[in-house]
Every structure is written in structure tokens, then in C-alpha cells.
Amino acid sequence: MDPKNIIICRCSDVTLADIYELFDEGYTSFEELKRIARVGMGPCQANTCGKMVQWEISKYLKKPLEEVPFHNMRPLTLGVKLRAIKEAAEDEE
Amino acid sequence: MQNKEAIVIGGGPAGLTAALELLKAGASVCLIDRNERLGGQLTKQTHMFFGSEKQYASHRGIDILEILTNSLGKYGNKLEILTETTVVGMYRDKVLSCVSGDKFFKLQGEKIIFATGASEKALPFENNDLPGVYAAGAVQTLMNEYGIKPGEKVLMVGSGNIGLIVSYQLMQAGVEVVALVEAADRIGGYLVHASKIKRLGVDILTNTSVKRAIGKDSVEAAEIWELDEQWQGIEGSERTLEVDTICVAVGLAPLTELLQQMGVNVKYVNELGGNVPILDEQYQTSVEGVYACGDLANIEEASSAMVEGRIVGINAARSLGRSVENADFRIKALRHELKDLRGGPPGDKVRKGLKKLGVAT
Numbered sequence: 001m002d003p004k005n006i007i008i009c010r011c012s013d014v015t016l017a018d019i020y021e022l023f024d025e026g027y028t029s030f031e032e033l034k035r036i037a038r039v040g041m042g043p044c045q046a047n048t049c050g051k052m053v054q055w056e057i058s059k060y061l062k063k064p065l066e067e068v069p070f071h072n073m074r075p076l077t078l079g080v081k082l083r084a085i086k087e088a089a090e091d092e093e
Numbered sequence: 094m095q096n097k098e099a100i101v102i103g104g105g106p107a108g109l110t111a112a113l114e115l116l117k118a119g120a121s122v123c124l125i126d127r128n129e130r131l132g133g134q135l136t137k138q139t140h141m142f143f144g145s146e147k148q149y150a151s152h153r154g155i156d157i158l159e160i161l162t163n164s165l166g167k168y169g170n171k172l173e174i175l176t177e178t179t180v181v182g183m184y185r186d187k188v189l190s191c192v193s194g195d196k197f198f199k200l201q202g203e204k205i206i207f208a209t210g211a212s213e214k215a216l217p218f219e220n221n222d223l224p225g226v227y228a229a230g231a232v233q234t235l236m237n238e239y240g241i242k243p244g245e246k247v248l249m250v251g252s253g254n255i256g257l258i259v260s261y262q263l264m265q266a267g268v269e270v271v272a273l274v275e276a277a278d279r280i281g282g283y284l285v286h287a288s289k290i291k292r293l294g295v296d297i298l299t300n301t302s303v304k305r306a307i308g309k310d311s312v313e314a315a316e317i318w319e320l321d322e323q324w325q326g327i328e329g330s331e332r333t334l335e336v337d338t339i340c341v342a343v344g345l346a347p348l349t350e351l352l353q354q355m356g357v358n359v360k361y362v363n364e365l366g367g368n369v370p371i372l373d374e375q376y377q378t379s380v381e382g383v384y385a386c387g388d389l390a391n392i393e394e395a396s397s398a399m400v401e402g403r404i405v406g407i408n409a410a411r412s413l414g415r416s417v418e419n420a421d422f423r424i425k426a427l428r429h430e431l432k433d434l435r436g437g438p439p440g441d442k443v444r445k446g447l448k449k450l451g452v453a454t
Contacts, residue, residue: 001304001326002219005219005305006217006219006220006221007217007221007222008217016217047212047346047348047350048212049215050346051214051215051367052215052216052217056217065363066362066363070361070367070368072353073350073353073354075182075183075184075190075354076181076182076192077179077180077181077182077350077351077354078181078192080181080192080197081195084192084196084197087197088196088197088198091198
């Protein structure tokens with residue numbers, strides 16, 4: 001299988017080959033991959049790529065999945081327009 | 094910010110029954126769902142359910158939805174339904190931020206019930222971004238909700254109940270299921286579903302997976318290969334199948350992101366689909382007054398989700414100081430129903446997973 005043709009993160013177009021390359025550079029945690037390659041930061045918020053990334057890390061580090069931490073999740077889960085947040089804040093006042 | 098007595102997030106089978114029990118006990122409920130219609134997976138389940146009469150066996154999922162929404166209709170202004178509303182942020186003080194269209198607003202709940210369900214797992218194989226590669230849930234939505242055929246010739250990947258049932262539904266819609274591949278050495282779902290599609294002539298190939306999708310602008314064929322005991326593909330075992338659709342049904346992962354945002358303790362349990370919240374006897378998470386049920390707590394059938402929803406609804410109502418008739422007896426009976434649903438070989442995985450989580454089954 002050619003890892004260049006396997007998409008791991010559809011939101012940011014990250015292939016399995018990109019992930020392997022980052023592993024070899026020493027980035028082997030979800031948090032690092034997220035910061036460098038943006039996996040898990042797109043519209044799906046890791047709901048598509050997350051489990052695949054975790055699985056690849058587990059295989060690379062030869063650790064069971066239970067020991068591969070998932071990424072930290074923070075609000076907001078969707079893109080929200082600043083105007084909507086501003087209007088909500090004005091309503092509160 | 095509006096304060097609510099009880100907020101239920103997710104209007105699928107678990108959320109609907111949790112809301113019903115709360116309403117029955119006299120509580121006010123705000124039920125939030127991001128879709129246009131309530132029902133979650135029930136909206137696309139055209140097959141009949143198993144189990145006992147108590148979980149609406151021999152009814153189709155879509156009809157169960159009608160029964161449940163009709164019951165909700167009795168509670169008038171005690172029930173507020175917010176559809177097309179997505180909870181986008183969840184905070185430790187039980188404040189939720191929501192988005193509905195262009196509107197952003199905050200709610201706070203005395204009790205919050207999470208019934209957010211699960212998302213489908215994706216599979217890494219070559220050209221997995223080619224149009225024609227679908228998740229099984231998407232195929233079900235297209236066919237059963239919108240009446241659109243996803244293609245003419247399908248390769249199904251995964252033999253859990255979803256893979257088996259969607260294969261059958263594809264055939265009902267006149268689509269050819271060319272083969273069903275399963276990476277494990279045995280069929281994952283109920284044998285009664287598997288036998289049905291086998292009788293209709295579908296090859297179920299175990300120890301086999303998809304290697305790559307082939308096609309220029311969309312799927313024109315799929316290459317499958319056999320797997321060894323380490324789940325690695327065996328070179329030379331490749332076969333090409335002429336298909337225009339690859340349907341991926343390789344399991345579900347609980348949607349815990351909102352719970353994790355508010356700092357609820359979760360644990361990774363493979364058998365339950367991934368990270369799941371750690372729950373006490375009451376189905377309460379590590380944050381007081383926050384409950385979880387359904388696929389979010391562990392991946393199971395809608396029947397179990399409905400039972401869990403009822404248990405959570407009763408528990409939450411009681412902790413709100415509402416009196417629930419025969420509560421102890423009913424919880425005991427509901428727990429018994431869960432035990433029955435999880436009995437036998439099909440329940441092995443869930444029982445093993447719950448044991449790892451420290452839940453008595």
C-alpha cells in the first residue's frame with residue numbers, strides 16, 4: 001500500500017506518508033501532530049481522523065491503544081461567527 | 094443565560110427515553126438535537142428490532158421513533174425541543190454554548206444528560222478519499238431518509254450488525270452487494286442477519302480487507318486482499334472486484350468531545366469503541382449532575398440505548414427531588430432488561446468492555 005495515497009485527515013489533506021514522516025522526525029504524540037500537521041483541527045474535530053491517528057501512533061510506538069492518549073478537546077466544536085458571539089454578549093447585558 | 098431544570102443533549106433513542114422519564118416525573122426538559130428531526134439513528138432504521146416486547150421488538154426503528162415522539166407530545170410546555178441546534182461548548186459549571194443557524198446562546202442546566210451517540214470510524218486504505226467511498230451511516234441516510242441509491246454495485250467492508258443490515262437494505266433497494274469483507278476471522282454481527290444476506294447470495298469473506306479503491310474520478314473497482322494473523326495484508330492474495338461504491342462499516346466511536354471539554358473522566362476501552370465516560374451506579378459521570386447513556390457510554394444496539402435512557406431519566410428525576418413511582422423496582426427491572434440484551438455470545442464484547450470499566454453487568 002502506498003501511504004502517499006492514503007488520506008488520514010480529510011479536513012487538512014494529511015496523508016499517511018506525512019504522518020510517517022513526522023514520526024521519523026520524532027513527533028509521536030497526537031498533540032504534536034495536531035500542532036504541526038493540523039490533524040484534528042478542521043471541521044470534523046478529529047471525529048474522522050482521530051482513531052486512525054491513534055492507531056498509527058500505537059503501531060509506530062508498539063504500545064497498546066489504551067496507552068496512546070487522545071488529543072485534548074476544547075470548545076468550540078464548530079466554527080461560530082464572531083458577530084453571533086457579539087450579539088449574544090450584547091443580549092446578556 | 095437561561096436556566097433549565099434538565100437538559101438532554103441528543104434526541105436519539107437514549108435521549109428520547111431519558112427525556113420521557115424526566116417528563117413523566119414532572120420535570121421540565123430541554124431536548125437539544127443538531128438535526129432537523131429528532132430520532133438519531135432511529136430515523137434511518139427500517140429493519141425490525143429484536144429483544145423483547147419492552148424494547149419494541151418486531152417494530153421498525155422508524156415506527157419506534159413515532160411511538161416515542163407521540164408520547165413526548167403529551168407533555169406540552171414542560172418540554173422544549175431545540176432541533177437544528179448544536180452544542181458547541183461545554184463547561185464545568187454545566188453551562189453549554191449552543192449554535193442554531195446564526196444564533197449563539199448559552200444555557201445552564203441543573204442536570205445534564207448526554208446522549209450524543211457515536212461517530213463512524215474511518216479506514217485507511219489507498220484512495221480512501223475517492224468519491225464512492227462511503228461510511229455505512231451515510232449510505233443509510235441517503236437510501237432510507239432521502240430515497241437515493243448510493244450506487245449500483247457495492248463492496249461492504251465490515252460484518253458487524255451495521256454492515257450486515259445495510260447490505261440487506263441495499264439489496265432491498267435493488268443494489269448489488271458484490272461481496273462483504275471482514276478483517277477478523279469471524280462475522281461480527283448477529284448470525285441471523287448474516288444468514289439472511291448469505292441466502293441472498295452475498296459472499297462473506299473473513300480475514301479479508303480492502304487494499305485500495307481504483308478509479309479516476311470515482312470508484313470503478315476495489316482491490317481486496319487476505320490478512321494474516323497480525324492483520325497484515327498478504328502479498329499475492331489480491332483480487333479486484335468491479336464495484337462503484339465501497340461502504341465502510343468498521344465500527345463506531347463514542348462522541349465524548351463535549352464531556353471531555355468539561356473535564357469529565359474518561360477511559361479508553363477498545364471493546365466499547367474508544368474513550369468512554371466513567372460512570373457510577375446512577376450512570377452519573379465524574380461531574381455531579383451530569384449523566385451519560387446510549388452509544389456515548391458504550392456502543393450497542395438502540396434497544397439497550399433506550400433502556401439506559403430510561404434508567405438515567407429516572408435517576409436524574411429523583412436527584413431533582415421529583416418522585417418517581419416504583420422507582421427502585423423499575424430500575425431493577427430495567428437493569429435486568431439490559432442484562433438480557435447483553436446476554437449470549439453477541440454480548441461478549443460489551444460485557445468484557447464494561448468489566449474493564451468496572452461496571453457490574
